[in-house]
Amino acid sequence: MNRNPQLNKHGELQHLLTTEGLPVSILLHILDTAESFAGVTEREVKKIPLLRGKSVFNLFFESSTRTRTTFEIAAKRLSADVINLNIAVSAQSKGETLLDTVNNLSAMHADMFVVRHSQSGAAHMMASHVRPDIHVINAGDGRHAHPTQALLDMFTIRRYKKDFHNLRVAIVGDILHSRVARSQIHALTTLGVPEVRVIAPKTLLPSRVERLGVHIYHDITQGMKDIDVIIMLRLQNERMLGASLPSTEEYFKYYGLTQEKLTLAKQDAIVMHPGPMNRGVEIDSAVADGKQSVILPQVTFGIAVRMAVMSILAGN
Amino acid sequence: MNRNPQLNKHGELQHLLTTEGLPVSILLHILDTAESFAGVTEREVKKIPLLRGKSVFNLFFESSTRTRTTFEIAAKRLSADVINLNIAVSAQSKGETLLDTVNNLSAMHADMFVVRHSQSGAAHMMASHVRPDIHVINAGDGRHAHPTQALLDMFTIRRYKKDFHNLRVAIVGDILHSRVARSQIHALTTLGVPEVRVIAPKTLLPSRVERLGVHIYHDITQGMKDIDVIIMLRLQNERMLGASLPSTEEYFKYYGLTQEKLTLAKQDAIVMHPGPMNRGVEIDSAVADGKQSVILPQVTFGIAVRMAVMSILAGN
Amino acid sequence: MNRNPQLNKHGELQHLLTTEGLPVSILLHILDTAESFAGVTEREVKKIPLLRGKSVFNLFFESSTRTRTTFEIAAKRLSADVINLNIAVSAQSKGETLLDTVNNLSAMHADMFVVRHSQSGAAHMMASHVRPDIHVINAGDGRHAHPTQALLDMFTIRRYKKDFHNLRVAIVGDILHSRVARSQIHALTTLGVPEVRVIAPKTLLPSRVERLGVHIYHDITQGMKDIDVIIMLRLQNERMLGASLPSTEEYFKYYGLTQEKLTLAKQDAIVMHPGPMNRGVEIDSAVADGKQSVILPQVTFGIAVRMAVMSILAGN
Numbered sequence: 015m016n017r018n019p020q021l022n023k024h025g026e027l028q029h030l031l032t033t034e035g036l037p038v039s040i041l042l043h044i045l046d047t048a049e050s051f052a053g054v055t056e057r058e059v060k061k062i063p064l065l066r067g068k069s070v071f072n073l074f075f076e077s078s079t080r081t082r083t084t085f086e087i088a089a090k091r092l093s094a095d096v097i098n099l100n101i102a103v104s105a106q107s108k109g110e111t112l113l114d115t116v117n118n119l120s121a122m123h124a125d126m127f128v129v130r131h132s133q134s135g136a137a138h139m140m141a142s143h144v145r146p147d148i149h150v151i152n153a154g155d156g157r158h159a160h161p162t163q164a165l166l167d168m169f170t171i172r173r174y175k176k177d178f179h180n181l182r183v184a185i186v187g188d189i190l191h192s193r194v195a196r197s198q199i200h201a202l203t204t205l206g207v208p209e210v211r212v213i214a215p216k217t218l219l220p221s222r223v224e225r226l227g228v229h230i231y232h233d234i235t236q237g238m239k240d241i242d243v244i245i246m247l248r249l250q251n252e253r254m255l256g257a258s259l260p261s262t263e264e265y266f267k268y269y270g271l272t273q274e275k276l277t278l279a280k281q282d283a284i285v286m287h288p289g290p291m292n293r294g295v296e297i298d299s300a301v302a303d304g305k306q307s308v309i310l311p312q313v314t315f316g317i318a319v320r321m322a323v324m325s326i327l328a329g330n
Numbered sequence: 331m332n333r334n335p336q337l338n339k340h341g342e343l344q345h346l347l348t349t350e351g352l353p354v355s356i357l358l359h360i361l362d363t364a365e366s367f368a369g370v371t372e373r374e375v376k377k378i379p380l381l382r383g384k385s386v387f388n389l390f391f392e393s394s395t396r397t398r399t400t401f402e403i404a405a406k407r408l409s410a411d412v413i414n415l416n417i418a419v420s421a422q423s424k425g426e427t428l429l430d431t432v433n434n435l436s437a438m439h440a441d442m443f444v445v446r447h448s449q450s451g452a453a454h455m456m457a458s459h460v461r462p463d464i465h466v467i468n469a470g471d472g473r474h475a476h477p478t479q480a481l482l483d484m485f486t487i488r489r490y491k492k493d494f495h496n497l498r499v500a501i502v503g504d505i506l507h508s509r510v511a512r513s514q515i516h517a518l519t520t521l522g523v524p525e526v527r528v529i530a531p532k533t534l535l536p537s538r539v540e541r542l543g544v545h546i547y548h549d550i551t552q553g554m555k556d557i558d559v560i561i562m563l564r565l566q567n568e569r570m571l572g573a574s575l576p577s578t579e580e581y582f583k584y585y586g587l588t589q590e591k592l593t594l595a596k597q598d599a600i601v602m603h604p605g606p607m608n609r610g611v612e613i614d615s616a617v618a619d620g621k622q623s624v625i626l627p628q629v630t631f632g633i634a635v636r637m638a639v640m641s642i643l644a645g646n
Numbered sequence: 647m648n649r650n651p652q653l654n655k656h657g658e659l660q661h662l663l664t665t666e667g668l669p670v671s672i673l674l675h676i677l678d679t680a681e682s683f684a685g686v687t688e689r690e691v692k693k694i695p696l697l698r699g700k701s702v703f704n705l706f707f708e709s710s711t712r713t714r715t716t717f718e719i720a721a722k723r724l725s726a727d728v729i730n731l732n733i734a735v736s737a738q739s740k741g742e743t744l745l746d747t748v749n750n751l752s753a754m755h756a757d758m759f760v761v762r763h764s765q766s767g768a769a770h771m772m773a774s775h776v777r778p779d780i781h782v783i784n785a786g787d788g789r790h791a792h793p794t795q796a797l798l799d800m801f802t803i804r805r806y807k808k809d810f811h812n813l814r815v816a817i818v819g820d821i822l823h824s825r826v827a828r829s830q831i832h833a834l835t836t837l838g839v840p841e842v843r844v845i846a847p848k849t850l851l852p853s854r855v856e857r858l859g860v861h862i863y864h865d866i867t868q869g870m871k872d873i874d875v876i877i878m879l880r881l882q883n884e885r886m887l888g889a890s891l892p893s894t895e896e897y898f899k900y901y902g903l904t905q906e907k908l909t910l911a912k913q914d915a916i917v918m919h920p921g922p923m924n925r926g927v928e929i930d931s932a933v934a935d936g937k938q939s940v941i942l943p944q945v946t947f948g949i950a951v952r953m954a955v956m957s958i959l960a961g962n
Contacts, residue, residue: 061699067377069403080750083729087701087754090727095406097399110606118396118605121629122403289750290742313753383693385719411722413715426922434712434921437945438719 019141026330029141029150030323032159033201041204045169047322051091052315064325065094068125072098074153075131080289080313081153081163085128088320094125116140120148126324127151134158134193149327157193163288164197166319168205170312171243174284178205182240184231184279186213187247187269187296190220194288195247199226213237214269234269238278245286246271249296262295272298276306284308335457342646345457345466346639348475349517357484357520363638364485367407368631380641381410384441388414390469391447396605396629397469397479401444404636408644410441432456440464442640450474450509465643473509479604480513482635484521486628487559490600494521500553500595501544502529503563503585503612506536510604511563515542529553530585550585554594561602562587565612578611588614592622600624651773658962661773661782662955664791665833673800673836679954680801683723684947696957697726700757704730706785707763712921712945713785713795717760720952724960726757748772752780758956759783766790766825781959789825794955795920796829798948800837802940803875805947806916810837814872816863816911818845819879819901819928822852826920827879831858845869846901866901870910878903878919881928894927904930908938916940 018035022028027040070089074082077100089096101115110118116139119127126149129137134156141150154160168178175181183202189195189212202210203226212223213231224230231237238244249265271285285297285307293299302309334351338344343356367378386405390398398414405412417431426434435443442465445453450472457466470476484494491497499518505511505528518526519542528539529547540546547553554560565581587601601613601623609615618625650667654660659672683694702721706714714730721728733747742750751759758781761769766788773782786792800810807813815834821827821844834842835858844855845863856862863869870876881897903917917929917939925931934941 067407069406079731079733079747083731083751084754086729087727090701091699095403097402099395099399101395111609114605114607114609115395117626118629119399121626122400123630123633289746291746293743293746310749310753313750314755317755385722411719413718415711415715417711427925430921430923430925431711433942434945435715437942438716439946439949 019138022330024330027326028330029137029152030161030327031137031141031150031152033161033164033197033204034159036161036200036204038204038206041165041168041201044165044319044322044326045172047326048165048169048315048318051318051321051325061091061093062321063093065089065092065125065328068094068328069123070094070096070126070128070324071119071124072096073101073119073127073129073131074099075101075129075136076154078130078154081130084313084316085151085153085162085320088317088324089126091317092321092324094324097124112136112139113143116143120144124148126327128153130154132156149330151323151327154193157191157196159197160193160288161197161201162316162320162323163194164201165323166312166316167198167245167286167288168201169315169319170286170308171284173311173315174308175242178202178207181207181242182209182211183207183243183245184211184213184237184241185228185245185247186234186237186271188218188249189214189223189247190218191250192247195245196226198245199228203227211237211241234275235278238275241279241283243284243286244271244276244279245288246297248288248290249292262292266295266298270294270296270298271301273300273304276301276304282306286312289313335454338646340646343642344646345453345468346477346643347453347457347466347468349477349480349513349520350475352477352516352520354520354522357481357517360481360635360638360642361485361488363642364481364631364634367634367637367641377407377409378637379409381405381408381441381644384410384644385439386410386412386442386444386640387435387440388412389417389435389443389445389447390415391417391445391452392470394446394470397446398444400629400632401467401469401636404633404640405442407633408637408640410640413440428452428455429459432459436460436464442467442643444469446470448472465646467639467643470509473507473512475513476509476604477513477517478632478636478639479510480517481639482628482632483514483561483602483604484517485631485635486602486624487600489627489631490624491558494518494523497523497558498525498527498556499523499559499561500527500529500547500557501561501563502550502553502587504534504565505530505539505563506534507566508563511561512542514561515544519543527553527557550591551594554591557595557599559600559602560587560592560595561604562613564604564606565608578608582611582614586610586612586614587617589616589620592617592620598622602628605629651770654962656962659958660962661769661784662793662959663769663773663782663784665793665796665829665836666791668793668832668836670836670838673797673833676797676951676954676958677801677804679958680797680947680950683950683953683957693723693725694953695725697721697724697757697960700726700960701755702726702728702758702760702956703751703756704728705733705751705759705761705763706731707733707761707768708786710762710786713762716945716948717783717785717952720949720956721758723949724953724956726956729756744768744771745775748775752776756780758959760785762786764788781962783955783959786825789823789828791829792825792920793829793833794948794952795826796833797955798944798951799830799877799918799920800833801947801951802918802944803916805943806940807874810834810839813839813874814841814843815839815875815877816843816845816869816873817860817877817879818866818869818903820850820881821846821855821879822850823882824879827877828858830877831860835859843869843873866907867910870907873911873915876903876908876911876915876917878917878929880920880922881924894924898927898930902926902928902930903933905932905936908933908936914938918944921945
């Protein structure tokens with residue numbers, strides 16, 4: 015029996031809600047499809063008519079320049095009509111329930127919903143209520159998941175490291191509040207990365223994080239050893255205050271990635287960050303702009319990966 | 331002499347400002363054209379090039395997710411370029427007059443203005459000042475009119491009841507503040523509905539509403555008798571306070587549509603609502619989601635009706 | 647050696663940042679190209695595929711209905727995909743630097759940035775950091791420059807006066823705070839206008855404005871003599887207070903353009919204004935709506951001029 019709400023009865027991707035529980039075959043299918051689009055998104059390429067006549071709704075209950083924009087570009091490259099909705103300012107303020115909003119938008123011949131919401135589970139809720147011909151893509155829900163970010167990270171890692179099977183990957187920083195970290199850990203594990211480390215102070219780790227199959231380090235100088243891929247997380251200042259960290263300066267001293275700490279990793283290690291960066295808090299500018307940084311390629315690959323997800327969903 | 335500002339000198343639709351005074355032939359032409367688009371808006375249909383190269387400006391001086399979005403989708407299905415303008419935040423705040431804003435936007439090769447404004451008469455004012463090759467569609471002005479909402483309601487009624495000539499229609503709730511109710515009453519009357527009832531407390535009825543040719547009921551249990559179509563109106567909480575209603579609970583008790591009250595109407599009566607709904611205030615969830623509700627089909631038909639209006643205007 | 651950051655190594659336009667230092671050949675090429683589009687932007691014309699598959703980002707750090715909309719229309723007429731970004735509300739509020747925002751958007755396969763920013767030099771900064779295949783258009787930066795406004799003004803002048811070489815042009819009002827005036831003066835001078843006058847109270851003139859090659863008048867009745875073209879500037883009320891002007895009434899009395907003052911200019915003089923107008927402050931309604939006003943044609947020509955700039959940049 016199929017209990018995964020992301021898959022249809024044929025085991026195909028119906029919604030993309032989380033990387034957790036996603037079969038390796040689907041993860042690889044997305045990455046391979048994205049490879050074919052990565053060429054298309056180079057200069058001088060014409061638009062692709064795969065989503066022509068389809069309506070993609072960008073439902074952003076939280077604002078996000080980067081994520082909304084990359085989905086919009088990806089959808090337009092596929093020739094979709096894109097409708098941007100900042101729900102916070104309209105229907106919700108008139109007291110309509112989220113479910114009524116979803117039902118109404120569904121009734122408007124939507125083909126795809128891209129959803130960003132501050133509440134964990136919002137995308138799942140929507141997916142369980144839309145008509146069977148509508149696809150939901152989670153663009154970040156609360157602390158829960160951000161699967162397209164994780165997928166573009168996997169795409170980036172594969173581009174630079176070719177294979178997942180002999181890598182050591184370290185995720186550094188505020189694991190506790192990070193939907194990105196959760197989605198990365200699930201994807202890395204499914205794709206066969208043998209060692210995933212989380213490096214963070216105790217106060218920024220979820221309880222029982224070891225259940226996700228990760229190795230825990232509190233000391234970054236130890237955690238960096240033999241590492242191939244370093245993923246720095248954004249420190250959300252407003253959240254840090256409650257985490258008994260004395261200051262951002264203190265945080266930078268112990269966990270901020272500097273050239274000095276980077277030398278502890280493998281010589282050809284790559285540095286990633288989902289953005290937006292706090293320079294001088296979790297990452298030093300010399301590293302962010304340095305030759306091991308693949309932070310801007312991540313953004314570029316995000317277009318191809320989102321095109322892949324949308325075209326696969328539309329085809330299923 | 332033609333004094334109807336909505337019609338050109340050939341008696342064709344030049345602007346859609348109100349359903350009041352609109353000839354039955356034009357109303358039916360819109361509904362028939364919408365039927366042809368209702369098929370088109372089903373799955374897997376390609377875009378229609380009727381408005382290709384035309385610019386549709388969505389001028390929303392008041393925000394409205396649902397109305398703005400359906401116009402945007404309808405225009406894009408017709409291959410128009412859509413420009414969304416939230417005027418409140420820009421030129422108006424620089425002290426420019428509405429007329430200057432209109433003149434400037436007209437000078438930008440606009441082909442169609444879709445206007446939502448808090449002031450009654452705003453769309454009329456714009457229509458009387460734009461160049462002759464620009465069409466204005468009223469998407470709601472103050473308490474005055476909301477003609478495309480009324481038209482999609484007529485479309486819905488005809489879909490479910492086939493004919494207007496032997497129907498009893500009840501409009502329930504805050505008639506006083508409702509531009510939707512005004513536009514519905516004019517359309518229903520013109521289309522030959524023999525009996526239109528308004529059901530509301532005295533404080534939510536306009537003075538001399540009987541002049542519109544409607545029957546007045548204050549008691550919903552009496553007003554429901556032999557009814558074919560029930561249109562529930564949204565109760566705007568902030569307005570209710572000034573209407574000497576003690577509470578939303580009280581309102582729900584007397585005027586909220588429950589399954590119990592619904593049984594007083596005809597067995598095959600349909601329930602409509604323009605949205606967004608206040609569940610538990612003017613309508614009970616069991617009714618809103620029940621099998622007599624056609625609230626979501628209304629939204630879907632709204633796309634076809636707006637496509638019809640825009641394509642008719644563009645052709646005239 | 648080429649030190650003009652707007653030109654590529656072949657001396658072609660790479661970015662449009664300011665009219666200052668722009669060769670007359672490039673100014674004329676833009677105006678001539680705009681002539682070819684001015685026909686295209688008439689009724690019933692199909693879209694032009696010159697920017698098909700290209701992504702134009704409207705980056706508005708300051709809101710502006712008119713400028714953003716004309717760029718959006720121009721880009722869509724050229725078949726580009728347009729991404730509107732109101733940066734103020736998103737990434738910037740998360741503490742990301744402007745440069746990081748630019749780098750991230752560049753990584754999203756942007757082809758062109760249209761930038762409005764409150765800080766002088768913002769567009770230059772962006773142009774100096776983007777990849778070589780990205781073009782930056784300054785849509786207004788601080789008090790510095792607004793080149794497309796100046797170009798559409800030149801287009802308007804040439805349309806009505808045929809030739810620049812025997813004109814007297816007066817720019818009236820708040821020269822001090824006006825990026826529009828700066829860009830106009832540079833363009834007029836380069837295009838060979840023999841006499842450019844600025845008419846303003848001392849408190850609204852930049853120090854050493856005579857270095858720009860303009861003639862200074864404090865008395866509008868003298869400055870109007872023998873004038874062919876009058877460009878009125880918007881008086882920004884909030885700025886006027888610091889300029890030791892007692893009131894807008896006083897300003898209107900001495901510098902507001904009335905029919906009476908207009909008669910002092912040549913009989914066939916044209917009146918221009920970049921908008922939005924303060925009627926009764928810098929311009930009387932009788933003049934703004936009078937037969938010598940070309941204020942609305944300016945707006946219309948703005949589409950063709952922006953199409954010209956974008957298509958020239960895309961071709962280089």
